[in-house]
Amino acid sequence: MHLSRYQTERIAFMVIGSATLLTVAPIIIVISAIFISGAEAISWEFIVEMPRDGMRAGGIWPAIVGTTYLAIGTGLISVPLGLGAAIYLSEYARESAWTRTIRVAIVNLAGIPSVVYGLFGLGLFVLFLKLGSSIIAACLTLSIMTLPVIISTAEEALRAVPQSFRVVSIGMGGTRWQTIRRIVLPQAMPGILTGVILGLNRAAGETAPILFTGAAFFLPRLPSSIFDQTMALPYHLFVISTQVPGMPLQIQYGTASVLLVFVLTMNILAASVRSWQRRKRQW
Amino acid sequence: MVNIAKTETKISIDHLYVRYEDDGTESLRDIHFDIPIHAITALFGPAGGGKSTLLRTLNRLNDMVDVSTRGSVLLDGVDIFSSNIDVVTLRRRVGIVFAQPIPLPFSISRNIRYGLELAGENRRSRLDDAVERSLRAAALWDEVKDRLGDPAIALSGGQQQRLCIARVLALEPEVLMLDEPTSGLDPISTAKVEASLQLLKQDYTVIIAPSSIQQTARIADWAAFMLQGELVEWNRGEDLFSAPRNKKTEDYITGRFG
Numbered sequence: 001m002h003l004s005r006y007q008t009e010r011i012a013f014m015v016i017g018s019a020t021l022l023t024v025a026p027i028i029i030v031i032s033a034i035f036i037s038g039a040e041a042i043s044w045e046f047i048v049e050m051p052r053d054g055m056r057a058g059g060i061w062p063a064i065v066g067t068t069y070l071a072i073g074t075g076l077i078s079v080p081l082g083l084g085a086a087i088y089l090s091e092y093a094r095e096s097a098w099t100r101t102i103r104v105a106i107v108n109l110a111g112i113p114s115v116v117y118g119l120f121g122l123g124l125f126v127l128f129l130k131l132g133s134s135i136i137a138a139c140l141t142l143s144i145m146t147l148p149v150i151i152s153t154a155e156e157a158l159r160a161v162p163q164s165f166r167v168v169s170i171g172m173g174g175t176r177w178q179t180i181r182r183i184v185l186p187q188a189m190p191g192i193l194t195g196v197i198l199g200l201n202r203a204a205g206e207t208a209p210i211l212f213t214g215a216a217f218f219l220p221r222l223p224s225s226i227f228d229q230t231m232a233l234p235y236h237l238f239v240i241s242t243q244v245p246g247m248p249l250q251i252q253y254g255t256a257s258v259l260l261v262f263v264l265t266m267n268i269l270a271a272s273v274r275s276w277q278r279r280k281r282q283w
Numbered sequence: 284m285v286n287i288a289k290t291e292t293k294i295s296i297d298h299l300y301v302r303y304e305d306d307g308t309e310s311l312r313d314i315h316f317d318i319p320i321h322a323i324t325a326l327f328g329p330a331g332g333g334k335s336t337l338l339r340t341l342n343r344l345n346d347m348v349d350v351s352t353r354g355s356v357l358l359d360g361v362d363i364f365s366s367n368i369d370v371v372t373l374r375r376r377v378g379i380v381f382a383q384p385i386p387l388p389f390s391i392s393r394n395i396r397y398g399l400e401l402a403g404e405n406r407r408s409r410l411d412d413a414v415e416r417s418l419r420a421a422a423l424w425d426e427v428k429d430r431l432g433d434p435a436i437a438l439s440g441g442q443q444q445r446l447c448i449a450r451v452l453a454l455e456p457e458v459l460m461l462d463e464p465t466s467g468l469d470p471i472s473t474a475k476v477e478a479s480l481q482l483l484k485q486d487y488t489v490i491i492a493p494s495s496i497q498q499t500a501r502i503a504d505w506a507a508f509m510l511q512g513e514l515v516e517w518n519r520g521e522d523l524f525s526a527p528r529n530k531k532t533e534d535y536i537t538g539r540f541g
Contacts, residue, residue, distance in 0.1 A: 164385045171344050172398035172454065173375035182397075187388060 034256045041254025055218060055240055056247055060255055062222055066135075066230035067204050067262065069223070070214075073139035074146055074203045079196055081143070082150030086192075089151070090158035091180055110148035115208035117145045122212040136226040138214025145209055146199040153195025157188040190277030197270040205263050207234040217243070233259045293458060293488040294318040294341065299354035301336055301345070309512060310336040314354070316507055316517045318458075323480060323489040325503035325520065327496060329541040332509040334492040335382075338460045341490070342377035343370050358458075375402065378451035382463040384443035386435030391427050394435045394446055398454045413453045421449035422479045441472030448476070452483070459483060461491045465498065477502055496536055500524050508532045 003011070049059030085102075093099045121141025131137040161184045169179040185192075207215075216229035217239055223230045237255045240247050294317070301311040311333045318324045326334040339345045341356060343363060355362045363373055375398070387394050395414045404410060414431065418424040423445040427438070435446055444464055451459060461480075465473040473494075480489055480502060493499040499506055503520030508529070516523060516532045527533040535541045 162385075164381075164383070165387060167344065167347065168381070168385050168387060169397075169401075170347060171342065171374060171379050171381075172401060172451070173371050174398075174401045175371060178401050182401075183387060 031260065034253055034260060038250060038253030038255075038257035041248075041250040042257060046254055047258070050220065051218065055236075055244055056251070060233070060236060060258065062219055063231040063233045063236040063255070064258065064262075065222055066215075067233040067259075069135055069230060070138055070142060070210065070232055071200050071204045073135060073226070074142040075196065075200050077139055078143035078146045078150055078199065078203075082147050082196075082199075083154055083192065085147075085151045086154035086158055087180060087185075090155045091176065091184065106148045106151055109144075110152070112145075113208075114145060114206050115211075117141055118209040118212050120144070121209060126213055132227065133212070133216075133229050134214050134227045135223060135230050136214075138210040138230070138232075139226075141209045141213045142203040142206070145206070146203050149199035149202065150195050153198070154188070154192045157191025157195065158184060160191065161187045190273050193273050194270045197266050197273070201263055201266040201270070204266070205234055205259065207232075207238050210235060233262065291320045292317045293320040293359065294490075295357040295360075297355045297357070299337075299340070299356060300352065301333075301340055302351050304349040304351055310350075311340070312512045314514050316514060318488060318490060319505060320488050321484055321486075322504040323484050323491060323502050324505040324507065325499045326490065326492045326507050326509055327499040327503075328509040328515075328535065331511065333512040334509055335462050336512075337509070338379060338462050338490065338492060341458070341460060342374045342379055344374070344379065346370065375454050376456055377458040377460065378454055378456035380444075380447050380451055380459070380461045380464050382466050384440060384447045384467070386438070386443050386446055389435060390432045391435050391438070391446065392431040394450050395453045398450060402454070417449040417452040418446075420452050420479065420483065421445040422475050423449055441468045441475070444468060444472070445476065445479075448479070456487065458488045458490065461489070463492050463494045466494045473498075496538075496541075500536075508535065510535075 046059045047064065048061050050061055052058030089099060089102065118141065121137060121144070125131045125137035125140050126133055129137075131140075165183050165187070166179050169183055170176070174182075203209075210232055214229055215232050215235040219229065219231050233255065237252070237259060240255060241252050296314050296316055296318070299311055299314040300309065302309045314333075314337065326337060328334065336345065340350075340352065341363070345352075352364060355364065357363075358373070358377065361368065387397060389397065392414045395417055396410045399410060399413055404413075415424060415428075418427065423442060426442060427433075427446075435443065438446060444467070448459075448461070448464065465476050468476065477498070480491070483489060484504070491502070493502065500520065503523075505517070506520045506523045507517040508515045508523070508531075510531060516527060516529045518528075523532065524536060527536060
């Protein structure tokens, strides 16, 4: 059979279009199903109250607070470390076997399943360093998981700053650090922020890394120090979905909705940072 | 070679070899000449002759890439490669303007202030003075005085190149190096840049890699003909163009190759 180029064009368009639709449709269906089923559970009280009656009633406040703590703590640890490593790789290190090894390690680190990070954190932070199951141990574990994302996106953002800016700045009597501080970092900042938000987003949504390192099944009060355990949204969701008999369905969906909003908000934030960066770029 | 004992020497280059280590090419071989103070010295010759490399060597900008250097470059009698020279200070004393105008991603006035801020100057009045003074010296002030806060990238190509010159002048260097500063410019902008160079040489030592032989002939007090990493001939501009002593120089300036 011979098809005209108009017919092949039509077929190609249909195939590509339906592939796109098949990718997008499940996301929309899943998200709307969760939001619709969770809507009746959502209320001001559900957000800000402690759980009651074996978590079958009341709110999820400690889980929201806990996830916020974990995200902030992970950020405080992983952003300075990741940014430092990225600046070293992009601005200071010369291309060598050493830097290639570091890059291979980073790429491989990004591919490790999250439960492995959890076990590593259990071994190193909880047991060996005797931090116990605590917010600090969980944040350290999540940081190791987040670092590859932050390092590679930040390095990419730094490298995207034209080399000519560096040459001009050095040529005008700038030191390398002055050049980084005044030109390279400000120019790369939106790209770096995007990577940071995406990395922390993953940290906020993961269960396995905090399972053995800091997440609590149930706590009647909020954590009072970084050496306390904490509840967290993803783990709480896992618990009420599988571990508590007689759990009202709308509370499960309500919790999932809150977690989704948490993560989606961060994603939207990352996307708007990126588009804001494109608009204000001056080169 | 020519004796310039009557004029004072600013930079003295002696048996300079520069080799790029990453690909092993020798970019400069046995360069040996003097650059007089308060004059325009033009480095000219076909592409690949080592003009840019020589300029980038004179303020050690080549330190940023993998090069090895032999020989000496004396600035006011002090070797710029000696270990006790402060390379940051050297680059303030020997400023460079590149072929492509590269405005930094700031406003017009911040582009000028930038170099001074690096050196720790933060007095507003000093900075504002420097902006006006150097923009005037680069013949750009009248065109931009009402929009100093605009992004520098919004300027035309010719204006950007004069901004880059002004930016270096703000540092009050002793030596001003320009690597084909008019290569992308229209004849009117080129004339403006050349006119300002004639004024600048009274206060500075100017080294330029001109964009063309004609430009070399127009502006060079001293001219150095460079071919494939070697200095072929060096003389007063008028003498070199009226009576070249080397056959290769003659062939090049009469258009037989290049």
